[in-house]
Amino acid sequence: xxxxxxxxxxxxxxxxxxxxxxxxxxxxxxxxxxxxxxxxxxxxxxxxxxxxxxxxxxxxxxxxxxxxxxxxxxxxxxxxxxxxxxxxxxxxxxxxxxxxxxxxxxxxxxxxxxxxxxxxxxxxxxxxxxxxxxxxxxxxxxxxxxxxxxxxxxxxxxxxxxxxxxxxxxxxxxxxxxxxxxxxxxxxxxxxxxxxxxxxxxxxxxxxxxxxxxxxxxxxxxxxxxxxxxxxxxxxxxxxxxxxxxxxxxxxxxxxxxxxxxxxxxxxxxxxxxxxxxxxxxxxxxxxxxxxxxxxx
Amino acid sequence: xxxxxxxxxxxxxxxxxxxxxxxxxxxxxxxxxxxxxxxxxxxxxxxxxxxxxxxxxxxxxxxxxxxxxxxxxxxxxxxxxxxxxxxxxxxxxxxxxxxxxxxxxxxxxxxxxxxxxxxxxxxxxxxxxxxxxx
Numbered sequence: 001x002x003x004x005x006x007x008x009x010x011x012x013x014x015x016x017x018x019x020x021x022x023x024x025x026x027x028x029x030x031x032x033x034x035x036x037x038x039x040x041x042x043x044x045x046x047x048x049x050x051x052x053x054x055x056x057x058x059x060x061x062x063x064x065x066x067x068x069x070x071x072x073x074x075x076x077x078x079x080x081x082x083x084x085x086x087x088x089x090x091x092x093x094x095x096x097x098x099x100x101x102x103x104x105x106x107x108x109x110x111x112x113x114x115x116x117x118x119x120x121x122x123x124x125x126x127x128x129x130x131x132x133x134x135x136x137x138x139x140x141x142x143x144x145x146x147x148x149x150x151x152x153x154x155x156x157x158x159x160x161x162x163x164x165x166x167x168x169x170x171x172x173x174x175x176x177x178x179x180x181x182x183x184x185x186x187x188x189x190x191x192x193x194x195x196x197x198x199x200x201x202x203x204x205x206x207x208x209x210x211x212x213x214x215x216x217x218x219x220x221x222x223x224x225x226x227x228x229x230x231x232x233x234x235x236x237x238x239x240x241x242x243x244x245x246x247x248x249x250x251x252x253x254x255x256x257x258x259x260x261x262x263x264x265x266x267x268x269x270x271x272x273x274x275x276x277x278x279x280x281x282x283x284x285x286x287x288x289x290x291x292x293x294x295x296x297x
Numbered sequence: 298x299x300x301x302x303x304x305x306x307x308x309x310x311x312x313x314x315x316x317x318x319x320x321x322x323x324x325x326x327x328x329x330x331x332x333x334x335x336x337x338x339x340x341x342x343x344x345x346x347x348x349x350x351x352x353x354x355x356x357x358x359x360x361x362x363x364x365x366x367x368x369x370x371x372x373x374x375x376x377x378x379x380x381x382x383x384x385x386x387x388x389x390x391x392x393x394x395x396x397x398x399x400x401x402x403x404x405x406x407x408x409x410x411x412x413x414x415x416x417x418x419x420x421x422x423x424x425x426x427x428x429x430x431x
Contacts, residue, residue, distance in 0.1 A: 147414070149414070150414070151410070151412075151414065151415075151417040152417075186425075186426040187426075236388075236389040237388060237389050238388040238389065238392075238425040238426075239388050239389050239392055262347075262391075264391055266391065266392050266393075266412075267362065267363045267364050267393065267394070267412040267413060267414065268412055268414040268415075269364060269412070269413050269414040270414050270415065274352075274364070274413070275352075276352060276361075276362060276364070277336070277349050277350040277351050277352050277361070278349055278350070279336075279338075279347040279348060279349025279350075279391070280301070280347060280348050280349055281346065281347045281391075282344065282345060282346055282347065284344070285340060285344050285346045286346075287389045287390060
């Protein structure tokens with residue numbers, strides 16, 4: 001044996017120059033984990049090792065039921081079901097082999113270039129929605145849609161919805177106390193809103209009001225907030241709501257249609273879980289006066 | 298648009314007025330299996346102000362936006378009602394309620410607004426208060 005040849009015991013990931021490699025194949029070692037099974041011979045003794053197809057790490061063997069990275073044989077644990085399952089698998093495998101494959105690939109398409117007299121206008125469409133996950137496109141909405149539980153609780157219900165997005169869960173009555181909302185006052189004042197919001201969130205958020213240099217700027221600000229996965233308050237005359245999304249269609253970057261997706265707490269209902277339906281509001285006719293923008297402090 | 302069902306049958310538009318009685322906009326429903334599936338608010342100039350789905354089980358435009366159908370709003374007539382129910386928006390577009398106009402024993406008229414949540418009222422002719430948000 002050459003001096004550089006060292007023994008390689010399969011349980012230790014050490015270099016071994018003396019193993020004779022055999023074959024390899026893909027195996028499922030613990031569903032759904034896939035590994036490459038390498039066969040080799042060392043000292044005339046055949047052996048196999050599994051290398052996880054994702055990480056490349058050696059897959060060990062463990063009898064610990066909690067171990068998630070051990071080779072596991074389902075078939076070894078199936079008693080009288082083993083033969084039936086093997087036959088069923090083989091039947092399906094045989095049928096798959098009988099499916100005819102396409103004889104030839106489709107011919108390649110070669111477009112014929114044409115010179116257009118004028119450049120085509122470019123339509124662009126963009127949209128966004130505040131979701132539960134800022135990373136996963138298919139996740140649910142970022143907070144619930146609630147009804148205001150009295151006819152003058154629009155701020156409290158809107159604050160309840162928005163704070164829920166950030167994990168702050170209060171009842172509308174709790175919010176009303178914090179914001180000084182009363183029927184005698186006719187609802188909630190802006191001072192009550194800002195003071196109550198700061199107290200309820202322990203000053204962890206900045207609430208700023210976006211009156212907008214222009215309507216175009218206001219809409220751009222709403223797009224920026226939604227794109228950052230942040231819901232925002234919207235004030236319309238005598239009423240308060242939450243904006244959860246936007247949609248915009250432009251022609252050569254000129255906005256044609258702009259919409260906001262509104263969680264309106266109206267109509268009021270003593271059951272906050274019975275709100276109206278959310279709706280898309282045309283920005284061109286929207287009565288929005290300003291947005292309430294919430295960022296982490 | 299997302300959240301708005303397709304392939305619906307348009308219903309008859311229903312006029313929404315201001316509490317003073319002035320026409321303001323139309324509610325146009327989209328009907329499918331189970332009743333109203335979508336609702337649009339169309340301004341008098343034809344501009345579509347809002348479009349969206351409808352709460353489950355709504356059978357008419359009033360129910361879709363107030364939680365109460367016209368017939369149920371009629372059953373909720375308060376004492377002294379001289380007119381109503383009238384579908385109005387109290388404040389901005391989309392803040393709809395059923396309006397009953399009542400006259401008390403002193404001859405004073407009051408506006409009573411009703412939704413599925415209940416009723417609130419104020420002297421007829423008075424707007425929502427400036428400042429507070431409701």
